[in-house]
Structures are given as C-alpha cells and as structure tokens.
Amino acid sequence: MTILEATGVSKYFGGLKAVENVDLTARPGEIVSIIGPNGAGKTTFFNCLTGIYPLTHGRIRFKDRDIANHKPHVITRHGIARTFQNVRLFGEMTALENVMVGAYCRTRAGILHTLVRTPFSRREDGGTAARALELLQFVGLAGHADSWARNLPYGYQRRLEIARALATQPELLLLDEPAAGMNPQEVGAVTELIGRIRDRGITVILIEHHMKVVTGISDRIAVLDYGEKIAEGTPKEVCCNPKVIQAYLGKTYEDAPAT
Amino acid sequence: MKRFRPLLWLLWCLIIAAPLVFVGLEYEWGKGLWNATLRTDRLRFLVSDIPAWVGGHWLDVIGVLVFLGAVVGFLKLWQLTAWVQWRGEVETRTRGRVRQAGAMIVVILILTLSCRHLADTQIEWGVMVCTYILLALGLNLIVGMTGLLVLGYAGFVAVGAYTFAVLHQQFGLSLWLAFLPAALVGGLTGFLLGLPSLRLRGDYLAIVTLGFGETVRFLIKNLVGEQSIIISRPARVPSLMSENAAWRWLFPDGLTRLKTELWVAVALVVLSIWLIRNLTHSRIGRAWIAIREDETAAAAMGIPTVRLKLLAFTLSAIWAAVGGVFFVAHNTSANPEMFGFGESVLILSMVVLGGMGSGPGPIVGAIVLYLLPEVLRERFPVLISYRPMIVGGLMVAMMIFRPQGLVGSLRRKIELKEEQP
Amino acid sequence: MNGAVELETIIGGISRGAIYALIALGYTMVYGILGMINFAHGEIYMVGSFAAIVTLAILTTLTSASFGLAGCLVLSMGAAMLVAAAFGFTNERIAYRPLRRSHALAPLISAIGVSTFLQNFVMNAQTKDKVDFPRAFSDPLWERKLEIVGVHVALIQLIVLAMAVGLMVLLHLFITRSRTGKAMRACSQDKTMAALVGIPVDRVISLTFAVGSALAAAAGMMFTMYNGQTRFDVGYTAGVTAFTAAVLGGIGNIPGAMLGGFVIGLVEDLTAYHLGADWKYVAVFALLITVLIVRPRGLLGERVADKV
Ligand SMILES: Nc1ncnc2c1ncn2[C@@H]1O[C@H](COP(=O)(O)OP(=O)(O)O)[C@@H](O)[C@H]1O
Ligand SMILES: [Mg+2]
Numbered sequence: 001m002t003i004l005e006a007t008g009v010s011k012y013f014g015g016l017k018a019v020e021n022v023d024l025t026a027r028p029g030e031i032v033s034i035i036g037p038n039g040a041g042k043t044t045f046f047n048c049l050t051g052i053y054p055l056t057h058g059r060i061r062f063k064d065r066d067i068a069n070h071k072p073h074v075i076t077r078h079g080i081a082r083t084f085q086n087v088r089l090f091g092e093m094t095a096l097e098n099v100m101v102g103a104y105c106r107t108r109a110g111i112l113h114t115l116v117r118t119p120f121s122r123r124e125d126g127g128t129a130a131r132a133l134e135l136l137q138f139v140g141l142a143g144h145a146d147s148w149a150r151n152l153p154y155g156y157q158r159r160l161e162i163a164r165a166l167a168t169q170p171e172l173l174l175l176d177e178p179a180a181g182m183n184p185q186e187v188g189a190v191t192e193l194i195g196r197i198r199d200r201g202i203t204v205i206l207i208e209h210h211m212k213v214v215t216g217i218s219d220r221i222a223v224l225d226y227g228e229k230i231a232e233g234t235p236k237e238v239c240c241n242p243k244v245i246q247a248y249l250g251k252t253y254e255d256a257p258a259t
Numbered sequence: 260m261k262r263f264r265p266l267l268w269l270l271w272c273l274i275i276a277a278p279l280v281f282v283g284l285e286y287e288w289g290k291g292l293w294n295a296t297l298r299t300d301r302l303r304f305l306v307s308d309i310p311a312w313v314g315g316h317w318l319d320v321i322g323v324l325v326f327l328g329a330v331v332g333f334l335k336l337w338q339l340t341a342w343v344q345w346r347g348e349v350e351t352r353t354r355g356r357v358r359q360a361g362a363m364i365v366v367i368l369i370l371t372l373s374c375r376h377l378a379d380t381q382i383e384w385g386v387m388v389c390t391y392i393l394l395a396l397g398l399n400l401i402v403g404m405t406g407l408l409v410l411g412y413a414g415f416v417a418v419g420a421y422t423f424a425v426l427h428q429q430f431g432l433s434l435w436l437a438f439l440p441a442a443l444v445g446g447l448t449g450f451l452l453g454l455p456s457l458r459l460r461g462d463y464l465a466i467v468t469l470g471f472g473e474t475v476r477f478l479i480k481n482l483v484g485e486q487s488i489i490i491s492r493p494a495r496v497p498s499l500m501s502e503n504a505a506w507r508w509l510f511p512d513g514l515t516r517l518k519t520e521l522w523v524a525v526a527l528v529v530l531s532i533w534l535i536r537n538l539t540h541s542r543i544g545r546a547w548i549a550i551r552e553d554e555t556a557a558a559a560m561g562i563p564t565v566r567l568k569l570l571a572f573t574l575s576a577i578w579a580a581v582g583g584v585f586f587v588a589h590n591t592s593a594n595p596e597m598f599g600f601g602e603s604v605l606i607l608s609m610v611v612l613g614g615m616g617s618g619p620g621p622i623v624g625a626i627v628l629y630l631l632p633e634v635l636r637e638r639f640p641v642l643i644s645y646r647p648m649i650v651g652g653l654m655v656a657m658m659i660f661r662p663q664g665l666v667g668s669l670r671r672k673i674e675l676k677e678e679q680p
Numbered sequence: 681m682n683g684a685v686e687l688e689t690i691i692g693g694i695s696r697g698a699i700y701a702l703i704a705l706g707y708t709m710v711y712g713i714l715g716m717i718n719f720a721h722g723e724i725y726m727v728g729s730f731a732a733i734v735t736l737a738i739l740t741t742l743t744s745a746s747f748g749l750a751g752c753l754v755l756s757m758g759a760a761m762l763v764a765a766a767f768g769f770t771n772e773r774i775a776y777r778p779l780r781r782s783h784a785l786a787p788l789i790s791a792i793g794v795s796t797f798l799q800n801f802v803m804n805a806q807t808k809d810k811v812d813f814p815r816a817f818s819d820p821l822w823e824r825k826l827e828i829v830g831v832h833v834a835l836i837q838l839i840v841l842a843m844a845v846g847l848m849v850l851l852h853l854f855i856t857r858s859r860t861g862k863a864m865r866a867c868s869q870d871k872t873m874a875a876l877v878g879i880p881v882d883r884v885i886s887l888t889f890a891v892g893s894a895l896a897a898a899a900g901m902m903f904t905m906y907n908g909q910t911r912f913d914v915g916y917t918a919g920v921t922a923f924t925a926a927v928l929g930g931i932g933n934i935p936g937a938m939l940g941g942f943v944i945g946l947v948e949d950l951t952a953y954h955l956g957a958d959w960k961y962v963a964v965f966a967l968l969i970t971v972l973i974v975r976p977r978g979l980l981g982e983r984v985a986d987k988v
Contacts, residue, residue: 050559076561084559090552092616093545100542101549105561107542111570114541115534121541128542168561274766408785410792455973461784462717463972466923470965473920477962600916604796611789648800654793658786659778 003028003203004049004080004172009058010227011041011048018044020227021058024205026172031194031204033214035238036224037247042207043085045224046174050082051075062172077105081170083161085177085207091150095141095160098149099132102167132167139163139193155186162193172203179210191216215239223247319638323631330623331665333362363529370525374518375508382517384633389524390585391629395609395621396531397578402607403616404544405571406551407457408465411472412579412606417598419445419580421479424488424593434492434588438581445580446573453572457565472603479595487594490587492516520589527581536618547571548616601647608650611657614664623665687831689953690946695837696906697945698844702899703922704929704937705851706768706892712868712932713888714780719791720771721896722919723798724764728897729910730802732760736814753817753905760901761894767798768893769886777882795915803912810909818905840902847898848938851891855934864888868932917961921948924968930981939979 004026011019019041026032034042047053049060051072060068067075081102090098107128109121136142139159144152149160158178165173179190191213198204198217208214214221215235223231223238225247231238238244313320370385377385398412419441426432426440456467538544546567549557558564587593609628614620628650632642642649657664703725710718735756739747747755775794779786821836855861866874867884875881903918904910925944929936944964951963971978 052555052559071563072555072558073561073563076559081561082559084556088553088556090549090556092552093548097545097548101545101557101562102560104542104546109542111543111574114543115537117537117541125541164560271766271769274763275770402785406785408788455969459972459976462788463927463976465788466717466920466927467969467972470920470968474962474965477958481958601796604792607789607792615785645800645804647796648804651793651795651797651800654796655775655790658782658790658793659775662782662786 001027003063004205005059005061006049007059007061009045009048009060010056011044011053012056017227019048019224022224022227022229024222024229024232026203026205028171028203029198029201030219031198031206031217033206033208033218033221034224035208035211035214035221040224041227042224043176044227046082046176046205046207049075049174050080073105076168076170079169079171080174081165081168081172082174083158083165083176083178085180087154087157087161089149089157089161089164091148093149094146095136095149095152095163096129096132096145098160099135099163099167100128102164103128103131103169106167106169132163135163135166136160138166138196140189155182158182158190159193162197166197166202170202172205173197175204175206175208177207177209179208179213187213316638319635323635326631327627330626363532367525367529370521374521377521379517382521384630386517386520386524386585386589387633388625388630389521389528390582390589391606391609391625392528392622393524393531393585394579394582394606395613395625396528396535397575397582398606399610399615399621400535400538400547400578401571401575402610403614403620404539404547404551405568406461406616407568407571408461409468409572409575410465410600410603410607411468411470411475412575413598413600413602414468414472414475415445415449415576415579416583416586416602417472417475417479417595418448418576419583420587420593420598421483421488421583422580423584424490424587425483427490428488434584437584437588441580441584442577445583446577448580449573449576450569452576453569457568457572469600469603472598472600476595476598483595485595487592488587490591490593492588492591520585524585527585531578532618532622539618543567543570551616604647605650608654611654612665614666617664617666620664620666627665684831686953688833689949691831691833691837693946693949694942695841695844695945696903696949697925697942698841699899699903699906699941700918700922700925700944701938701941702844702847702895702902703918704925704941705848705934706896707923707926708929708931708934708937709864709888709892711926712934713864713871713885714776714787716776716787717791717923718771718776718889718892719788719919720775720794720798721892722915722917722922723795724768724771724893724915725896725900725903725918725922726802726910726912726915727767727798728760728764728893728900729904729914730806730811731763731897732756732901732904733811733813733910735759736817740814749817749820757898757901760897764897764900765890765894768889768896771893772886772889777885795919799912799915806912808912810911812909813904813907815908818908821905836906840906843898843902847895851895852934854891860884860887920968921961921964924964924971927968927976927978928971930978933978933980933982936978936980 002025004024006022006024009019009022009024010017022041022045024032024034024045034045036042044053048055048058051067051070051074054069058068059066062075062078062080065078067078067080070078090101093101107124109118109124112118113121133142133145136145139162141152141156141159141163144156149157152160162173162175162178175194178194179187182190187210194204194206194213195217206214206218218235220232221235221238222229223241223244225243230243230247231241233241394412394416398409401407401409422441422444423432423434423437426437432440452468452471456464459467546557546562549560549562550564550567554564583598586597590597605628609624610621611624612620612627613622613624628646632646635642703721706721706724707718710716710721733756736752739752739755771794775790776787779790818836821839822834824835825832826835826838827833855864863874863879863884864887866877866879867881871881874884899918900910900914903914921944922941925940926937927940928943929938929940944967947963947967948960952960955963
C-alpha cells in the first residue's frame with residue numbers, strides 16, 4: 001500500500017542533470033526524509049512532485065492516479081501540499097488570511113455567491129476562518145492571527161507556512177527544510193510539530209539537514225547526491241552507509257585517516 | 260576622475276537646464292534662413308504663472324488643502340472602523356459594516372437634501388466624478404488586487420461605450436437597457452483578450468494591453484467611423500412615481516436628465532462599493548491578493564491562477580464597459596478619441612494616487628484627480644491642461660514616497676503598533 | 681517596374697528598421713540589466729528629436745550655419761545625444777533607483793509617470809502641433825538619389841542606414857571589448873556578484889541608461905530628418921514599435937534587438953505599401969502578440985526557468 005510512488009523521475013536544466021532517475025515511495029502515515037548535500041536536487045525533486053517544473057522523464061503516481069506534469073493547483077487539490085525552502089508567504093496579508101488562502105481549493109462559493117455574499121458564502125467563509133484559527137493554534141501561532149505575515153519572526157513564518165499548507169487538507173505534506181536556520185530549541189519544537197502532523201494521519205516527506213530531526217522521527221531516509229538517489233533505508237542503515245559518508249565528507253571510508 | 264566630479268555635475272545641470280530653451284524658443288523655418296526668437300511668454304508658466312496663482316489665491320490653496328485633508332480624513336475614519344481586521348471576527352466586522360452603511364446613508368442624505376440647490380455644473384461634476392470612481396474601482400480590481408498592470412483600460416471603456424452608442428444609433432436603445440449588452444460585450448472582450456495574454460509575465464501583459472487599447476481605437480475608427488455618434492436623450496425624464504408634495508419639493512423643476520443621471524451614477528457607485536467589498540473579503544478576493552503577492556506560492560496552495568486572473572480581467576472589463584456606457588450617455592456623444600492612452604493613464608493614476616488594492620483608495624484618487632482640477636478650472640484654467648503633467652509627476656512621487664497611496668496604509672500602521680510591546 | 685517599387689519599399693523599410701533597432705537597443709540594454717521595461721524610453725527619443733531641431737535652430741541663428749550642412753547635422757546630433765543621455769541618466773536616478781527594491785509594479789508605474797510627464801512637458805512648453813525639421817537640411821539629402829541596379833535610393837536612406845549600423849558596431853565593440861562594457865555584461869548576469877567583485881553597479885546602470893538614451897536620441901534625429909517633422913507624441917508609437925522589435929529579437933539580447941528592428945521596419949513598410957498606412961500599427965501589434973504567445977523569448981533569446 002503506497003500513497004506516493006515516483007519512478008524514474010528526472011529533471012534536466014539544459015545540460016545539468018538536477019534530478020536523475022530517482023525512485024521514491026511513501027506509505028500512508030509515514031515520515032520519509034530526503035537528505036543530501038546542497039545542490040543535490042532535493043528541492044528540484046519537490047518541484048517536480050508538485051508540478052512546478054515539468055518532468056524530463058519519469059512517472060509519479062499519487063493515490064493510484066497519475067499526476068506527473070499536472071498543474072500545481074490540480075496536484076494540490078488531489079492532496080499534496082508543500083512548504084518552500086525560502087519562505088514564500090503572502091507578505092501583505094495577515095497570518096489568518098494566509099491560512100485562509102490555503103483553504104481555497106476546499107471551498108466552493110463561486111463568483112455570484114461571493115459578489116452578493118449569499119448566506120451560503122458567508123457560512124462557508126465563517127467555517128474557513130474558524131478552521132484557519134484552529135490551524136494557527138495547532139502550529140502555535142494562535143496569538144498572531146492578525147499580524148502581517150511579513151512582520152512575523154522567521155521561526156513563526158516557517159510555522160505559518162506549515163499551517164497554510166495544512167489548510168489545503170493534504171494527505172501528503174512536503175516540507176522543504178522546515179528547521180533551517182533555527183536554534184536547538186526551535187528545532188525541537190518543529191520536530192514535535194512534524195510528529196503531531198503525522199499523528200493527524202498525514203504522510204510527510206521531509207527535506208532536512210538537521211540530523212537530529214531526521215534520525216529522530218523518520219521512518220525511512222533517502223539520500224540524494226548529484227541528482228541521484230545513492231541510498232535508502234532506516235536511519236540506522238543510512239548513517240552507516242559508506243556511500244553516504246563519502247557524499248558528505250568527500251572521502252571514502254577506507255581513505256579516512258585512522259585516528 | 261574624482262577631481263572632475265564637480266565639473267561633471269555642472270555639465271549635467273547645464274544639460275538638464277537646456278530643455279528650458281525649448282520653453283522659450285519659437286522658430287520658424289524660412290527660406291534657407293531661420294529665425295529663432297526667444298519668446299518669454301512661454302517661460303511665463305514656470306516663472307510667474309505658478310507663483311502668481313499661489314500669491315493671488317492663497318486662500319484657495321489653503322481651501323484645497325483643507326478639502327484634501329477632509330477627504331482623506333473621512334476615508335481614514337471609515338477605514339479605521341471597517342476595513343479589514345479579522346480579530347474578534349464577528350463583532351468588529353458587523354460594527355464596521357454598520358458604520359460604513361451609516362456613512363453611505365449620510366452621503367446620500369446630503370445629496371438628497373442638496374439636490375434641490377445643486378446647480379447644473381455641480382451636478383455635472385457629480386456625475387463625472389461618479390463615472391471616474393466607477394472606472395477606478397474596476398481598474399483597481401485588476402491592478403490593485405490581482406497585481407496585473409493594465410495599460411489599455413480605456414479600450415474596455417470604449418468597448419462598452421460603443422456597444423451602447425451603436426445600439427442606440429441603430430435601434431434607438433435607451434441607456435437603461437444598454438447596461439446589460441454593454442457589460443456582456445465588455446466582459447467577453449476582457450475574457451477573449453485575457454485568454455492568451457494572461458499567461459504572460461507582468462510587464463509583457465502591460466504592453467499587450469496597451470496595444471489592445473490602441474487597436475480598439477483603430478478598429479472603431481475603421482469599422483464604426485471617425486465621426487462622433489450623437490446620443491440623444493430626453494431633457495426631462497417622466498417620473499415613475501406619482502408626483503406628491505415631497506417629490507415636488509425635491510425636484511422643483513421635474514426630474515431633469517442631469518439629476519436622473521446623478522442618481523443613477525450614485526447608485527452605481529454604491530452598488531460597486533458593496534460588490535467589491537464582498538469580493539475583497541471572499542475566498543476569491545484573498546486568492547487574487549495571494550496571486551499578487553506570490554504567484555508560484557499561490558499556485559502551489561491550490562489556486563488556479565490563470566482562471567482567477569481571467570476572472571479579475573473579465574470583471575474589470577465589465578466595470579469599464581458599464582462606466583463607458585455612462586460616460587458617453589452623459590457626454591451625449593461618442594468619439595474614438597475620447598478613449599486614448601491618456602485616459603487609461605488618468606484612471607490608472609487615480610488608482611495609484613488613492614492606493615492600489617485599498618478599498619476607498621480609487622474613490623479618493625478619482626475625487627482628487629477629477630473633481631479638484633474641474634472645480635478649480637475657473638480660477639486656475641491652466642490646471643486642466645497641465646493635469647497630465649501633474650499626473651505624471653505624481654505617479655513617480657507616489658511610487659517613491661507613498662507606494663501604498665493616500666489611504667492605503669492603515670492596515671500596516673495598526674500592525675506596527677501591535678508589534679511594538 | 682513593380683518589382684523595383686517593391687525593392688524600394690524594402691530599402692525604405694530597412695533604413696527605418698535601422699532606426700527602430702537603435703531605439704530597441706535602449707529597451708534591451710535596460711531590460712538586460714534591471715529586468716524592467718523602461719516605458720519612458722520612447723519619450724527620450726522624442727526629446728532627442730526636439731533637441732536636434734532646437735540645436736539646429738540655435739546653430740543657424742547664432743552662427744548663420746557657418747559649419748556647413750554636414751557640420752550642422754553632426755553637431756546637432758551630438759547635442760541631441762548629450763541632452764538625451766542626461767535625461768536618461770536623470771530619469772533613472774529620480775524615478776527608478778529609489779524603487780529597485782520595491783514591489784514589481786512600482787518601477788513600471790513610475791516609468792509611465794515619467795513618460796506622461798515628459799510628453800506633456802514638451803507639449804506645454806513647446807507646442808501641440810507638428811514641428812518641421814528644417815527642409816534646407818533634409819531636402820538635399822532626399823533629392824540626391826543613387827541608382828543601384830535600377831532601383832532609386834535616396835542618399836538619406838543610405839546615410840541613415842550607415843549611421844545606424846555604425847553606431848551599432850560601436851556599441852558592440854564597446855560592450856565586448858571595453859572594461860566598462862564587460863562590467864555591464866557582468867551586471868546583467870548577476871548584479872550581486874558583480875558588486876561583490878568590485879564593479880560599481882550603480883554607475884554601470886547609470887551608464888547603461890545614458891548610452892541607451894543617446895542611441896535613442898540619434899534615432900530620434902534621424903527619424904525626424906527622414907520624416908520631415910516631429911511632435912510631442914511621436915515617442916509613444918515609436919516606443920511601442922521599437923519595444924516590439926526588442927521582444928521579437930529576444931529582450932535583453934543585443935544582436936536580437938538589431939535583428940528585430942530590421943524585421944519590424946520591413947513589416948511596417950510592407951504593410952503600409954500593401955494594406956495602407958493605417959494598418960501599420962495593427963500589423964506591429966499583431967506581430968507583438970504572436971511573438972509573445974508563440975515564442976516569448978524571441979528569435980535569439982534564451983529560455984530561462986524561474987528558480988523556485
Ligand atoms: N530553475 C533552474 N534553472 C537552472 N538550474 C536550476 C534550477 N533550479 C535548480 N537548479 C539547479 O539544480 C541543482 C539542484 O538544486 P536544488 O534542487 O535546489 O538542490 P538542493 O535543494 O538539493 O540543495 C542545482 O545545481 C541548481 O543550481
Ligand atoms: Mg533545496
């Protein structure tokens with residue numbers, strides 16, 4: 001039983017093979033981490049999954065439906081949501097409004113309903129706001145609903161992005177370095193948040209450099225290097241894999257000076 | 260190089276001052292020998308006209324400033340009570356809505372009571388200012404909310420205007436029945452233009468719409484004709500109600516054409532404000548703002564960006580078309596030259612001046628940029644001919660010093676206060 | 681017979697195209713370096729055309745045209761280029777530089793403001809009517825016709841073509857050979873990196889505006905000489921046309937702008953010849969839309985994907 005099945009995903013930029021023939025599967029309720037040095041193609045892989053870049057080759061199946069090369073908003077509607085490595089909030093909106101935007105694809109009031117603000121659209125909007133507040137609470141931003149997204153501290157912005165993604169009611173959440181640039185305390189909070197997201201029954205694919213986060217909560221880890229997947233397995237297996245050590249340290253294990 | 264710096268700056272000053280020679284130079288090419296004479300009267304407007312106005316009419320200048328302050332202040336108050344702020348959801352918003360409705364009622368009451376006494380020129384101003392408010396509100400949907408620069412807005416206005424003018428000419432269609440077909444044709448034009456062009460990046464879209472505006476003018480000239488179409492309308496409108504005493508008190512000399520137009524214009528503006536307010540606070544309005552802020556992120560959050568941009572484009576074109584119908588009906592003639600690039604820029608500058616994306620911004624913009632020069636026309640006749648120049652300078656100044664417009668900043672201020680403990 | 685007329689149209693088109701190419705270069709250079717469309721560029725061209733005429737008037741009045749025909753023309757072109765360069769420089773300083781970090785629409789709107797301002801400034805200060813280029817300077821160039829394989833070509837067409845091509849070659853050498861030119865190319869690749877390696881980015885941007893504007897002024901003067909008159913609003917049409925040329929060639933791409941200019945000139949003159957002068961603008965616009973939709977990167981432009 002898999003929820004996501006990517007096979008042979010490749011993305012070339014001209015001559016640069018940013019992602020080359022990567023396979024990845026995720027089972028429902030799992031946390032899968034993707035690690036790899038900078039420039040390995042992790043973000044590009046996410047962009048392929050979410051339809052932001054067209055694939056060069058490969059197939060992506062989500063809940064037994066082919067979603068390769070679909071439009072981003074269609075993929076989101078199918079149930080994949082994401083955050084961005086470089087936070088991309090809607091700066092001139094409040095935190096609450098940011099989350100409410102995420103609910104767009106789960107609401108239905110059309111233009112005629114909204115123009116004259118029929119009871120239906122009013123009720124729907126009220127529901128959206130209530131759910132958005134609940135999500136803000138979930139990520140720990142309850143007191144900041146009316147703050148401008150751009151004025152929030154960086155750590156809060158990252159969490160707001162997660163709340164916004166959750167508002168699309170995803171079954172699969174892609175997190176791109178959610179703990180980047182955070183202090184140990186915040187890292188702990190994010191780890192705990194990811195755990196709670198999984199407990200809601202949402203599958204998570206996580207790109208992360210903090211090994212504490214990755215080894216702490218991942219069920220499986222995939223390692224990318226120069227666009228290719230060089231290893232996959234449980235945290236323990238991956239950490240001892242000589243190829244992985246070589247990718248990170250630039251030397252083979254045997255060559256390392258014996259100290 | 261450093262040593263020549265002052266020299267270079269001097270040279271630069273000289274060259275920049277050189278165009279002033281333009282101002283004073285009258286040349287006539289003779290038979291092989293040209294006489295250029297410096298005509299000082301052209302220099303006057305810079306050297307003496309402006310100081311003379313200010314000197315002679317300093318009371319007026321102060322009056323104008325007070326008027327501006329009052330308009331902005333009123334709208335700020337309005338905004339303070341109602342515009343946005345989701346905290347405490349229900350109660351602030353209803354309270355805001357009550358106050359807003361109150362403000363509307365006050366405006367309408369003032370209008371009703373003063374209607375008796377309004378002179379024709381004043382009614383004329385009222386009608387035109389409402390038309391511009393309508394147009395600016397429509398343009399704000401696309402430029403301010405969705406963040407797409409449209410430079411050919413007058414093209415959409417022309418489409419609506421000419422739909423009415425042609426139907427009127429051919430079938431004698433009256434103004435009241437013209438709104439629907441004009442809105443339909445306008446919306447369809449917007450939709451058809453948006454379909455291919457909304458995939459383009461922002462600045463390309465601006466150029467395409469600019470070209471569109473010109474093309475519409477060209478097509479009208481070639482298909483309909485360059486001459487004006489005269490729109491005849493009865494001077495007096497038969498009233499639908501029985502004329503009781505109150506009616507006769509309100510309209511002592513019957514319901515004139517101008518007065519009806521004023522009322523229709525006010526009604527259209529009120530309706531537009533309500534509709535647009537609803538849109539702003541709906542999922543669709545939020546999606547537009549999201550697209551403006553970050554299109555890629557919006558798409559990744561499940562917003563069908565192309566479809567929503569198309570919707571904004573179409574709605575904005577509908578507003579333009581309705582405004583256009585009104586524009587020519589009031590003007591009693593339609594001519595292709597009425598809808599040039601200058602008109603597009605004027606409407607755009609209203610939006611920019613008032614505040615892109617803010618609710619009341621376009622209203623302030625329209626009032627300041629249309630009503631003010633019009634009201635001051637008699638005292639400062641030059642103001643109308645210098646309006647485009649002033650508008651151009653204002654657009655630059657606004658972008659540099661107050662990009663959020665005259666009234667668009669309140670949200671941020673409240674926010675800043677909150678942030679500081 | 682007809683073939684000859686057609687050929688003459690083509691030659692006319694090419695020499696006008698050379699002028700468009702000169703204007704298009706300004707759009708493309710600014711786009712390459714700042715990533716914005718400088719809507720006010722057409723107005724700089726218009727200012728150039730007026731500056732040339734005013735300079736001629738001054739020269740003939742003060743010096744009784746003692747520099748001779750060629751001397752006067754060259755001097756006035758130089759003056760026009762200088763004035764326009766100062767305008768372009770000032771334009772960037774006042775209207776664009778403070779907006780470099782603000783939201784995407786701000787510089788565009790500011791540019792429209794500048795364009796409206798300049799147009800109406802010249803209209804108010806100068807005249808609403810057309811202004812003639814002195815016939816005594818342009819007529820001799822029109823009257824002298826050369827016959828090349830049975831086709832009559834006016835001297836002015838050759839001069840315009842030669843000057844435009846000459847300026848383009850100079851620009852090309854400047855950009856590829858000189859230190860400053862290299863700095864320009866570096867800035868258009870990556871401003872931050874360029875600043876980090878010590879290139880004075882602001883100064884390079886100013887220079888880009890000055891050079892682009894000078895080229896536009898040269899085009900403005902030649903076009904006025906060619907057409908016989910100018911008006912405060914010529915910058916608008918010429919600007920859109922030249923912008924189309926820049927997009928057609930691939931915006932940001934300098935050889936592309938030259939190629940696009942020639943193509944547009946040809947398209948315009950052939951349309952005018954076959955369908956009537958009215959249709960010129962429509963043809964240009966139709967071409968612009970087609971290019972933008974079918975091949976937005978233009979003939980010579982490269983494809984770039986936005987990084988996410
Ligand atoms: N839009 C793009 N155009 C060209 N190259 C790109 C683009 N996006 C990413 N790349 C390249 O692809 C490679 C992988 O980048 P990325 O996926 O961001 O790495 P990671 O997220 O693993 O650090 C890098 O070399 C990057 O420069
Ligand atoms: Mg990355």
